[in-house]
Amino acid sequence: MNDKRPVNLDLSTIKFPVTAIASITHRITGVAIFVALPILLWMLDRSVASPESFADLKQLLDSPLAKLVVWAILTPILYHLVAGIRHLFMDAGIGETLEGGRRGAKSVFIITAVLVVLTGAWIW
């Protein structure tokens, strides 16, 4: 095989526009949520197993570190949700132009930032 043939998508040589950053962030947050799944399942399990495990979980969630962890898990979920809703809009043909794509990507970042701050206020 000719090793000098051109490569289409060498990501390391591409300067990323905001739409690409929104897209890659969607993927990164997706992977992050996958990593967080056992923690969420464990919390669901502890919350229903018994009154004692529920009380233990509730006490744990009062600690500053646990609150930080919950916030750190909710942040990628919120981004993924907002970016996912944008995907559904684009499936419906809304925001598919280049300028619409840029606006949509910026909106996703701004809306997520607001939601993350509000979520932080709710947790603390």
Added chain:
Amino acid sequence: MVTRVTSVTSLGRNGLYDWLIQRVSAVVIGVYFIGMLGYLIAQPNLDYGTWKAFIGSVPMQIATTLLVLSVAAHTWVGLWGVTTDYLTGMTLGKSATCVRLVVQMVIALLLMVYVLWGLVTIWGGA
């Protein structure tokens, strides 16, 4: 002639079904997440009895089962896309196919464990 490009490791066996599975599961997850967040915000001093009665009701047991299955399907389609995009010959060289299949198998196994764990939790396990 139309040649369909399929992969044995994709979920719907072709891109259109994967796309549909991704969208339908996304809506289930999104509706559940927003609803659950709303419930938890509305119940700042949630006690065990109230929570257990809510999450243990049959409609919520069914909704949470749909959530768990949707998360598994959604995650599989998403991570299949991520692994096939980044674990390639360009990034890993000759061992790429082997590495990618091992990673995908680990992901599939983990998702199966999560589904079983979730179902046991939802339907009355300890």
